[in-house]
Amino acid sequence: MTLMDFFGCGFLAFGPPLAMFALTIAVEPIRIIILIASAFFWLFSLLVSSIVWYAIVPLRTYLAVGLVYSVIFQEVFRYLLYWILRKAERGLEKVTTAHVADSRHVFAYVCGLGFGLMSGAFALVNVLADAVGPGTMGLRRGNEFFFIISAATTLAFILLHTFWGVIFFSALDHKKWGQVAWVVGSHLFVSAMTLLNGISYQAISLSASYIILLITAALAFTVAGGKIQNIINCFMKK
Known part of the structure; x- marks a missing residue:
């Protein structure tokens, strides 16, 4: 049963992002490099936050x-990643088959997914380790939905970071401060809504x-x- 919790929550949190990686990023080496770089930038933001703490x-x-x-700090490092990526565009032109100026949204998406995957890994790895056993929360101690709520929240943050990356990079390009x-x-x-989980308002936190x-997602x-x-036309063709 504990093993089922582990795989179920793991696939819930990381299944869609890993599918996105396999279908849209793994096809081009430069995207993998940018993904890894963006993940390290998130780690740097965590390091700075830890030092301050x-x-x-x-x-x-x-x-x-x-x-x-x-x-x-995460948003500051997102900006630093944007700044470095824009400075490196000429070099990227030499190592990618796509025209960089036309791929800005793609690179923003890759950077956002890198942020999200690293954020999700740090948020859920320890929880998944506890889910393996020897027992899981429930009955008289804790909440029996703790693991699935943690996984669903992690998935939300991974996808949010992906969409935030697209919006943030585009907004800086076009100076749309709103x-x-x-x-x-x-x-x-x-992030603040997750504090409600500590007082058993998980439904409100997750819904928000x-x-x-x-x-x-709609804005991105x-x-x-x-x-x-375009979406309507796509469904109409099917």
């Missing part, structure tokens, strides 16, 4: 404060996360040049 002792007792500056504010604000909001995910689709009519 250890350095400022009074803040350790306030989880909400740590959450805020952790999100801020979209930048949406990325940072929604990141703070969804997926509502924001749907809105962000529009930013990348997609049109609702």
